[in-house]
Amino acid sequence: MELGEQISRSGNCDSNSKGDCFVSIELTQSGGVNFELESKVKVFYGKSIERLCRSILDFFSIENAVIAVKDNGALPYVIAARIESAVKQLVASEKEFLFDFLTDNLYQSNKDRFRFSRLYLPGNTPYMMINAGLHKPNGIILDLEDAVAVSKKNEARYIVRNALRSQNFYGAERMVRINQGEFGIEDLAFIVPHNVHVILVPKCESVADVYKIEEEIRRIKKREDLIQDIFLMPIIESALGVENAYEIAASSNNIIAVAIGLEDYTADLGVQRTNAGTESLYARMRVVNACHAAKIQAIDSVFSDVGDMEALAENVKRSKSLGFQGMGCIHPRQISVIHGNFAPNWNEIERAKKIVNAFHEAEKNGLAVVSVGTKMVDPPVVKRQLKVLELAINLGILSKDWRNEYVG
Amino acid sequence: MNMSVKLIENAVGRMVPTEINGQKEIPYMGVGKFIPKKRKYNSYISTNAEFPADGNKKVKNLKEALQKAGLANGMRISTHHHFRDGDLLANMVFDIAHEMGVKDLIWFPSASFPCHEHLIPYLEDGTISRIEGSMNGPLGKYCSEGKMKGVAVLRSHGGRYQAIQDGEVHIDIAIIGAACADPFGNANGLNGKSASGLLGFALADSQFADKVIVATDNMVAFPCVPWQIQGNYVDFTVEMDQIGIPEKIVSGTTQITKSPDRLLIAELTARFCEEAGIIKDGFSFQAGAGGTSLAIGEFFCRIMKEKGIKARFARGGSNKYLVQMLEEGLVEYILDGQTFDLEGVRSMRENSNHVWTSPFTSYNYHSKGNFAGMVDVAILGATEVDVNFNANVVTHSDGYLLHGIGGWQNCLFSKTVILPIPLFRNRIPVVREEVTTICGPGELIDVIITERGIAINPLRKDLLKKLKESNLPIKSIHELKKEAEEICGIMEKCVLSDEIVAAIKWVDGTVIDVVRKVL
Numbered sequence: 001m002e003l004g005e006q007i008s009r010s011g012n013c014d015s016n017s018k019g020d021c022f023v024s025i026e027l028t029q030s031g032g033v034n035f036e037l038e039s040k041v042k043v044f045y046g047k048s049i050e051r052l053c054r055s056i057l058d059f060f061s062i063e064n065a066v067i068a069v070k071d072n073g074a075l076p077y078v079i080a081a082r083i084e085s086a087v088k089q090l091v092a093s094e095k096e097f098l099f100d101f102l103t104d105n106l107y108q109s110n111k112d113r114f115r116f117s118r119l120y121l122p123g124n125t126p127y128m129m130i131n132a133g134l135h136k137p138n139g140i141i142l143d144l145e146d147a148v149a150v151s152k153k154n155e156a157r158y159i160v161r162n163a164l165r166s167q168n169f170y171g172a173e174r175m176v177r178i179n180q181g182e183f184g185i186e187d188l189a190f191i192v193p194h195n196v197h198v199i200l201v202p203k204c205e206s207v208a209d210v211y212k213i214e215e216e217i218r219r220i221k222k223r224e225d226l227i228q229d230i231f232l233m234p235i236i237e238s239a240l241g242v243e244n245a246y247e248i249a250a251s252s253n254n255i256i257a258v259a260i261g262l263e264d265y266t267a268d269l270g271v272q273r274t275n276a277g278t279e280s281l282y283a284r285m286r287v288v289n290a291c292h293a294a295k296i297q298a299i300d301s302v303f304s305d306v307g308d309m310e311a312l313a314e315n316v317k318r319s320k321s322l323g324f325q326g327m328g329c330i331h332p333r334q335i336s337v338i339h340g341n342f343a344p345n346w347n348e349i350e351r352a353k354k355i356v357n358a359f360h361e362a363e364k365n366g367l368a369v370v371s372v373g374t375k376m377v378d379p380p381v382v383k384r385q386l387k388v389l390e391l392a393i394n395l396g397i398l399s400k401d402w403r404n405e406y407v408g
Numbered sequence: 409m410n411m412s413v414k415l416i417e418n419a420v421g422r423m424v425p426t427e428i429n430g431q432k433e434i435p436y437m438g439v440g441k442f443i444p445k446k447r448k449y450n451s452y453i454s455t456n457a458e459f460p461a462d463g464n465k466k467v468k469n470l471k472e473a474l475q476k477a478g479l480a481n482g483m484r485i486s487t488h489h490h491f492r493d494g495d496l497l498a499n500m501v502f503d504i505a506h507e508m509g510v511k512d513l514i515w516f517p518s519a520s521f522p523c524h525e526h527l528i529p530y531l532e533d534g535t536i537s538r539i540e541g542s543m544n545g546p547l548g549k550y551c552s553e554g555k556m557k558g559v560a561v562l563r564s565h566g567g568r569y570q571a572i573q574d575g576e577v578h579i580d581i582a583i584i585g586a587a588c589a590d591p592f593g594n595a596n597g598l599n600g601k602s603a604s605g606l607l608g609f610a611l612a613d614s615q616f617a618d619k620v621i622v623a624t625d626n627m628v629a630f631p632c633v634p635w636q637i638q639g640n641y642v643d644f645t646v647e648m649d650q651i652g653i654p655e656k657i658v659s660g661t662t663q664i665t666k667s668p669d670r671l672l673i674a675e676l677t678a679r680f681c682e683e684a685g686i687i688k689d690g691f692s693f694q695a696g697a698g699g700t701s702l703a704i705g706e707f708f709c710r711i712m713k714e715k716g717i718k719a720r721f722a723r724g725g726s727n728k729y730l731v732q733m734l735e736e737g738l739v740e741y742i743l744d745g746q747t748f749d750l751e752g753v754r755s756m757r758e759n760s761n762h763v764w765t766s767p768f769t770s771y772n773y774h775s776k777g778n779f780a781g782m783v784d785v786a787i788l789g790a791t792e793v794d795v796n797f798n799a800n801v802v803t804h805s806d807g808y809l810l811h812g813i814g815g816w817q818n819c820l821f822s823k824t825v826i827l828p829i830p831l832f833r834n835r836i837p838v839v840r841e842e843v844t845t846i847c848g849p850g851e852l853i854d855v856i857i858t859e860r861g862i863a864i865n866p867l868r869k870d871l872l873k874k875l876k877e878s879n880l881p882i883k884s885i886h887e888l889k890k891e892a893e894e895i896c897g898i899m900e901k902c903v904l905s906d907e908i909v910a911a912i913k914w915v916d917g918t919v920i921d922v923v924r925k926v927l
Contacts, residue, residue, distance in 0.1 A: 043900070044899040072834065
């Protein structure tokens with residue numbers, strides 16, 4: 001090995017990189033492990049950081065090295081990710097240094113849950129992950145794709161893997177957006193065994209894209225002896241993808257939603273993206289229709305002006321009226337606006353109350369058929385209305401005990 | 409400090425000295441426990457015969473004023489901090505003292521700012537022996553590292569008034585910078601390029617100092633009205649080219665935080681106040697000018713508009729948002745302690761319901777009451793809080809003294825005290841087993857609001873009962889502490905020297921805690 005290959009680096013440590021660290025490791029011939037730490041929290045965590053670093057080197061059987069850590073308040077799982085990714089640049093190893101799963105992170109998702117909002121978090125910016133779940137998005141996306149610089153793609157995988165195990169997302173659906181193509185297939189090993197709920201497939205254009213990913217997921221699940229479902233959300237971001245929308249949407253039982261990505265779509269068409277969105281109306285309608293035909297959720301693109309909440313609200317209302325059931329967001333402040341405007345409105349709630357009430361009455365009277373007025377109500381309609389009310393209760397716009405006060 | 413001085417345990421369990429800088433001190437005894445049975449300090453009787461018959465007390469320049477005031481070794485020199493980080497005057501005073509070769513001065517500011525880093529060479533060369541006042545940034549760091557000759561003494565705004573009137577602190581010369589003054593010494597902070605709104609922090613200095621100098625860059629003919637500082641207390645007046653940097657005195661514009669995490673804390677705080685029934689017609693509140701506090705004000709504003717509620721008064725630090733509430737009729741009065749932006753200054757100048765106050769009316773504990781206690785809810789900050797709700801505002805967890813007390817201790821007497829704080833900052837837990845420095849006793853702190861939960865002081869059974877059915881994330885303070893540790897890890901203990909570098913006074917002049925040198 002040449003000397004130049006024996007130094008590796010990982011992480012970030014400039015003044016903007018709170019909650020992160022920068023690690024460099026140089027393999028040496030002798031002298032044991034030489035550890036240097038520069039940290040704002042050295043007084044409080046210096047010893048535990050050193051213990052952690054040494055135990056990781058030990059785990060990978062590195063006996064002689066100079067390891068330097070520049071830390072700015074990184075949590076242990078972040079430090080471990082940085083070190084492991086630096087180690088793996090120097091030493092080929094199949095082993096993974098994994099923290100025990102945080103028990104709070106073992107919850108499951110389900111196909112039908114609401115997906116109004118999903119918050120994108122750059123996969124290589126751990127600081128933004130710490131409080132993300134507190135803002136109560138329906139889903140959190142750890143992004144390995146566009147939000148990560150090309151040179152940082154590799155180290156981001158370790159952050160995302162460790163975050164899935166150690167970072168509490170407080171009940172949000174746990175999603176990861178993988179990269180395109182082969183690199184994206186390689187990403188899967190870092191997320192599939194770590195209780196990812198939904199994998200977002202960027203720039204999906206054909207059924208073949210979906211199959212390839214599913215095949216790799218199956219392989220990893222088998223190897224790791226995993227049984228839980230892993231859902232997919234293909235993102236359609238090109239003219240070809242739009243044309244294939246239904247085939248993609250219906251290609252697998254694991255697909256729970258299809259999203260549209262308008263930045264890339266408008267680029268593909270060579271047109272400007274506007275707030276009014278006339279240029280993408282066909283694409284959006286096509287995706288919405290494909291999703292409803294495949295009985296999955298239709299998810300709209302992100303709204304990128306994080307300062308303009310009024311325009312966002314308008315955008316959400318339009319989105320809902322087209323048949324979308326959720327939207328991406330890139331700033332926590334967008335979440336409540338998205339929820340508020342996707343949330344059932346007064347008319348919708350009143351209708352749901354009527355139907356659900358009739359359902360309970362029918363049950364009480366031992367009737368098999370639910371009817372409102374002279375109209376019969378199908379069971380799936382009741383189910384959907386129950387969900388509307390559950391959502392209204394969760395959003396705090398309807399009392400849990402609404403039936404006590406209900407006068408039909 | 410002299411290590412032979414005896415330390416005794418005070419009522420919050422801290423070991424504090426009975427003597428500081430050669431002066432006897434009383435350890436903190438508990439809220440309201442220390443009753444001084446003595447008369448107030450008083451200043452010399454002046455006679456009109458000693459002053460110009462025409463009322464013109466103008467002298468040539470600041471140096472002449474200081475010379476005439478008898479500037480000499482070992483004197484205590486006071487300044488105020490209404491000019492905040494734009495203050496030039498305090499620095500000029502010590503430039504002159506240095507040039508005159510005067511030594512061992514004690515600087516007694518109402519607070520210091522980063523701009524006063526300028527004075528560090530004078531601390532090093534002996535022009536200044538110590539600072540008695542709230543220290544921000546570089547001076548605090550200098551003090552923490554044990555480089556200052558004497559022990560710093562930190563007081564609240566109200567405590568400063570108390571210490572002066574009680575005679576704990578004798579001011580030899582007070583230098584009062586004013587945006588507007590007349591040759592007789594009447595002064596205000598309302599008019600002129602160095603406008604700071606009011607001059608309340610200098611009130612005690614004008615009343616009790618042996619010699620009082622008023623310096624202005626906007627001298628007007630008598631009368632300068634309103635006379636926030638009364639010329640009848642003033643010995644000399646000085647006209648200068650510049651006493652401050654306007655854009656650093658008040659900011660052009662104060663901004664509500666954009667941080668989603670802080671907005672979350674602000675929203676939880678406003679919701680808490682709403683559910684606790686604090687936001688009701690005729691209520692009063694105090695919120696600072698930090699980004700989070702401004703956001704809380706904004707949430708209050710929304711709730712008040714929605715429900716048609718009007719507040720009787722708001723305690724400032726004023727800013728454009730508070731002024732807007734006043735002008736929209738959501739708040740009847742602003743009782744202001746300092747103006748943080750240009751809108752605050754404008755409003756104070758134009759609107760008689762925007763009232764300038766002083767630490768005497770708002771905060772002094774050794775008086776027949778003050779209005780801080782009448783405020784329904786005070787929303788304050790802290791660097792650390794412990795499981796007994798004791799809180800720290802002056803030091804960081806690593807022991808560095810980096811902030812002043814301000815009016816914080818005085819505001820603890822409001823009916824409900826809420827500290828909206830993050831549970832941890834960059835891996836350092838804010839809710840801890842023990843705080844580094846106790847600035848306020850837990851019995852006066854009612855609610856801690858973090859992004860991960862709200863802890864109500866068990867002493868506030870009424871609040872616990874009111875919020876029992878709430879959807880807000882109410883937790884115990886121990887749960888919050890545990891959560892912080894689970895995320896950040898258990899901190900290793902920070903070891904500090906035994907050497908005391910600063911003392912923290914309680915509002916009644918007793919010593920509540922000390923700050924020790926960092927290693």
